[in-house]
Amino acid sequence: MEHLRERTRPRGVGIRSIGRYLPDRVVSNADLERILLTRDDWIRENIGVRTRRMAADDQWTSDLGAAALLDACARAGVRPSEVDLVVCGTYTPDHMAPPTAMLVIDKSGAVGAAGFDVNSGACPGGVFALDVGAKYLASGQYRRVAVVLADVSTRTMDWKDPGPAVIFGDGAACYLLEPCAPGLGIGTTLLRSDPSAYQAVRVAREQRTRRDGTRLSSGFGDNFSTLDGSAVHGLAVGEVPPFVAELLAAAGREVEDIDLFALHQANLYIVREIMAAIGVPMDRTVVNIEKYGNTSGASVPLVLREAEDTGRLSPGDQVVLAAFGSGFSMGAALVRWCGPEDFTPEEFAREEFAPEKVATENFAPEDLAPEEFAPTGIRS
Amino acid sequence: MSTTGQDVLQVLREIIDEVAEIPAGRIGLDSAFVSDLELDSLAMVSVFVLVQRRLGVEVPNSVVEKLTSVGEAVAYLEHGKAPV
Numbered sequence: 001m002e003h004l005r006e007r008t009r010p011r012g013v014g015i016r017s018i019g020r021y022l023p024d025r026v027v028s029n030a031d032l033e034r035i036l037l038t039r040d041d042w043i044r045e046n047i048g049v050r051t052r053r054m055a056a057d058d059q060w061t062s063d064l065g066a067a068a069l070l071d072a073c074a075r076a077g078v079r080p081s082e083v084d085l086v087v088c089g090t091y092t093p094d095h096m097a098p099p100t101a102m103l104v105i106d107k108s109g110a111v112g113a114a115g116f117d118v119n120s121g122a123c124p125g126g127v128f129a130l131d132v133g134a135k136y137l138a139s140g141q142y143r144r145v146a147v148v149l150a151d152v153s154t155r156t157m158d159w160k161d162p163g164p165a166v167i168f169g170d171g172a173a174c175y176l177l178e179p180c181a182p183g184l185g186i187g188t189t190l191l192r193s194d195p196s197a198y199q200a201v202r203v204a205r206e207q208r209t210r211r212d213g214t215r216l217s218s219g220f221g222d223n224f225s226t227l228d229g230s231a232v233h234g235l236a237v238g239e240v241p242p243f244v245a246e247l248l249a250a251a252g253r254e255v256e257d258i259d260l261f262a263l264h265q266a267n268l269y270i271v272r273e274i275m276a277a278i279g280v281p282m283d284r285t286v287v288n289i290e291k292y293g294n295t296s297g298a299s300v301p302l303v304l305r306e307a308e309d310t311g312r313l314s315p316g317d318q319v320v321l322a323a324f325g326s327g328f329s330m331g332a333a334l335v336r337w338c339g340p341e342d343f344t345p346e347e348f349a350r351e352e353f354a355p356e357k358v359a360t361e362n363f364a365p366e367d368l369a370p371e372e373f374a375p376t377g378i379r380s
Numbered sequence: 381m382s383t384t385g386q387d388v389l390q391v392l393r394e395i396i397d398e399v400a401e402i403p404a405g406r407i408g409l410d411s412a413f414v415s416d417l418e419l420d421s422l423a424m425v426s427v428f429v430l431v432q433r434r435l436g437v438e439v440p441n442s443v444v445e446k447l448t449s450v451g452e453a454v455a456y457l458e459h460g461k462a463p464v
Contacts, residue, residue: 039425
């Protein structure tokens with residue numbers, strides 16, 4: 001076994017690049033005033049959104065996701081065909097089946113990649129889907145994993161209901177994951193779900209009608225975004241700060257050690273209240289909700305990308321990612337940001353990633369008593 | 381304003397029915413927006429967007445936040461008198 005164990009030497013999982021795509025169509029609060037019973041000043045003072053993007057009529061989630069994947073590859077200087085696995089985090093799939101990841105692969109040219117979707121409830125995806133991709137990469141079976149977060153949230157709207165309609169925008173981002181030096185990249189990660197708050201924010205399947213009795217449809221038929229703003233506010237501001245504290249304690253870090261907090265962009269004032277509760281000034285976060293709205297799972301990676309582009313994020317920085325929302329679920333991860341020199345291309349030697357070898361080396365049957373794996377009822 | 385208190389109340393009833401589907405018969409001057417009619421701040425904004433369109437009176441958010449009952453809203457729309 002020694003020669004096999006050698007290949008399982010510790011490796012880090014680093015974020016090699018972050019790609020993004022935002023649709024061209026900009027929708028202002030004044031535009032919404034024309035179709036909804038709402039007001040620009042109320043939206044700015046209570047949500048913090050000024051504009052959001054909306055996908056073109058012929059664009060769907062896979063179009064946004066493929067563009068974000070291509071952007072991530074371009075920034076890393078790799079070809080899409082060099083991606084081995086595409087994990088697409090979405091709650092707005094192009095179709096119920098096959099997974100949207102199939103169309104992301106096809107449209108981006110990530111030929112040869114395997115793929116599947118992760119529906120972790122929209123907004124939490126920025127950490128939940130990332131954690132799935134990171135664990136696949138850490139397994140050693142895949143040398144490069146693209147975690148795509150893409151949603152066309154505006155297609156889930158009931159345009160009579162201003163609640164969700166003033167908050168959400170369409171957008172996509174892609175974490176491109178590669179092996180990195182041990183101790184760097186994605187570290188301690190926590191996921192938590194509380195189904196008792198299932199109703200707080202969701203896409204409900206229900207028949208809705210206009211006042212004249214005619215049937216109402218969203219871009220997803222009888223599925224409509226619906227949210228209880230005060231419940232979401234209470235959950236986010238009440239639960240996220242202690243969750244972040246728990247992450248830091250688990251990782252043996254203090255708030256002062258963290259260079260950047262990348263928080264889900266649920267609402268500008270929620271972000272501010274979470275930062276205040278954690279005890280950190282706003283200059284240690286980046287917000288994008290004013291121009292993009294709440295972009296669901298893409299919001300955390302879009303914050304990271306903006307931080308990188310504006311010089312707020314540098315190799316070696318300690319970053320906390322926190323995504324939360326529908327579920328009610330929360331995910332938080334501590335990331336030691338990598339620079340180009342932290343990635344380890346020697347790990348890409350062909351034999352390192354031969355699945356049959358990984359499958360062998362990842363199991364150590366001699367360490368486990370056989371009875372532990374006998375399903376109940378068939379033990380001899 | 382040329383509308384009378386009764387007119388304003390009737391318009392408000394129609395608007396609240398349109399926004400929150402609350403029958404006019406359930407809405408009186410003493411109805412509290414939050415505890416009786418269960419209107420949140422988002423719904424209140426919708427109500428006053430329609431007030432602006434129907435009565436031509438723009439009510440600032442700072443005033444909307446102070447109006448706790450239908451009676452207070454009628455008083456403001458008739459006399460411009462906001463609760464302190």
